[in-house]
Amino acid sequence: MREIPISLYSGAGNEFVVIDAFNNPLIVESIKLKALAQTVSSRSGIIGSDGMIVLARSAKAPFMMNFYNPDGSFGALCGNGARCAVQAAFDAGIITDRNTNFEVLGEVVRAESNTDDIIRVYYSDPKHIKLKFKLAIGGELVTTHYVDMGSQHAVVFFPEIEQLKATTIDDFDIMRYGSAVRNHADLQPLGANANFIEVREDEQGKYLRIRTFERGVEGETLACGTGCMSSAMVTFALGKITELPIRLLTQSGEFVRVGFETRDQHVHNLWLEGSARLKRRGIVSVNGK
Numbered sequence: 001m002r003e004i005p006i007s008l009y010s011g012a013g014n015e016f017v018v019i020d021a022f023n024n025p026l027i028v029e030s031i032k033l034k035a036l037a038q039t040v041s042s043r044s045g046i047i048g049s050d051g052m053i054v055l056a057r058s059a060k061a062p063f064m065m066n067f068y069n070p071d072g073s074f075g076a077l078c079g080n081g082a083r084c085a086v087q088a089a090f091d092a093g094i095i096t097d098r099n100t101n102f103e104v105l106g107e108v109v110r111a112e113s114n115t116d117d118i119i120r121v122y123y124s125d126p127k128h129i130k131l132k133f134k135l136a137i138g139g140e141l142v143t144t145h146y147v148d149m150g151s152q153h154a155v156v157f158f159p160e161i162e163q164l165k166a167t168t169i170d171d172f173d174i175m176r177y178g179s180a181v182r183n184h185a186d187l188q189p190l191g192a193n194a195n196f197i198e199v200r201e202d203e204q205g206k207y208l209r210i211r212t213f214e215r216g217v218e219g220e221t222l223a224c225g226t227g228c229m230s231s232a233m234v235t236f237a238l239g240k241i242t243e244l245p246i247r248l249l250t251q252s253g254e255f256v257r258v259g260f261e262t263r264d265q266h267v268h269n270l271w272l273e274g275s276a277r278l279k280r281r282g283i284v285s286v287n288g289k
Contacts, residue, residue, distance in 0.1 A: 001285045006040065008049065008282070009088055011080030012274040013222030013252020015049045017041065018088040022055045022063055034072035036286055041070035047284070050214070050221045051078060053085050055094060058103040063094050065104050069216025076216065077105060077150030079225020080256075083119040083276035086111045091278060105150060120273040123149065123229070125266065131237060135187075137180050138163050144181070145238075147230035149270075152192040152215075154181050155234045159198060169198045169209055174220050178213020191215050195227040199240050200249070207247035207255070208235060222252035225272050232258035233267055245273075 004027060007018045017040040021028045037052040051069050058064035065085040067078040082104060089095045089102070098113035113119045126149040134141040135154070140163050145155040158169040164177070174196065181187070181194035194213040199206055210231055212224035232246040245259035256274035260267045 003283050003285050004036070006047075006282055006284050007088060007091075008047065008279045009053075009084035009276060010279050011084045011223065011225065011276045012250055012254040012256050014080035014084075014224065015222075015279070016051050016053050016078075016081050016084050017047060017049045018053045018055065018084065020055050020088070020092050020094075022057055022089070022094050023092060025057065028054065028056070033068060034074070036284075037068035037070065038072045039286065040284060041068075047282075050217055051081060053078075053081050053088070055085060055089055055092065061101045061103045061108045063089050063102050065102055067104075071216050071218070073216050075105070077123070077226055079121070079123070079227075079229055079272045080223055080274065080276075082109070082121045082123075082225070083111070083272075083274060086113075086119055086121065087117075087276040087278065117275050117277050118273060119276050120271050122269065122271045125268055125270060126230075126233065129233060129237070129267075131234065135181065135184055137161070137177065137184075145234040146187075146192065147233060149226055149230060151226045152187070152190050153195055153227055153230035154184075154187060154192040155195045155197060155231050156181065157198065157240075158196045169196060169211060172196075174211055174213055178211075178220065179218075182213055182215055182218075193224060193227055195224070195231050197231045197235065197248075199235070204247070205243065206241045207249060208232065208241070209249045211251050220251065223250035223254065223256065223274075225256070225274070228256050229258050229270060229272050233260065233270075236260075236262075 128148040130146040212227040260270040
């Protein structure tokens with residue numbers, strides 16, 4: 001048995017187990033990371049999280065972030081996890097300033113921070129945006145939008161689902177409808193995370209209420225960074241909110257902000273800003289290879 005030090009971080013309510021393989025590179029040589037992600041991310045286990053982040057060395061930047069979904073799958077972008085990776089790297093002494101570059105999925109991205117627990121991360125431009133197509137959901141054709149930014153997202157404006165008129169975005173059955181979108185035949189073979197959004201307004205202006213059913217988690221998470229960015233881009237493109245940055249109220253009750261520029265009908269300089277906090281540290285015992 002190996003004892004692996006772990007840390008649990010929260011990014012706007014999105015929780016991640018972080019493994020420091022930068023200072024302890026032998027860790028990743030002695031364990032099966034897919035199995036470890038399944039262990040530490042299981043909500044029925046003693047830890048429970050929305051995924052696992054491994055900090056590692058990079059030839060391109062001060063450090064590398066590798067993200068594993070709770071089902072052990074690898075290769076998706078994680079927006080809230082990126083902020084947690086920056087904070088964890090700072091706490092571990094890997095970096096001395098949270099204004100830093102780091103590597104994600106082979107690309108170098110930039111982080112900025114001027115306050116104690118708020119971090120902004122800049123991302124690559126989205127790979128593909130498709131607006132206004134129909135998905136058959138519960139016998140109804142629902143207007144849907146799609147964004148691919150390294151992780152794939154379907155975006156649905158909640159008020160447009162006729163069969164849910166008797167409910168609200170706060171209490172509808174997201175397990176049922178989120179699963180229907182996530183597994184929809186028209187979105188295969190990759191499937192997509194399902195984001196349900198509603199435009200609201202307060203004393204600061206318009207904002208989005210968002211709930212997300214995440215692929216890999218196969219359930220709702222308290223926040224989803226890439227889902228927030230995808231939803232903000234769709235909302236702006238449709239003219240439903242015309243001022244940037246866009247605020248989004250997540251299921252955790254925390255707000256995040258999304259900003260970007262548009263040139264020639266393309267999105268550039270995309271960023272996500274929100275909290276990143278250490279919740280606790282511990283040790284997990286695992287079998288070696």
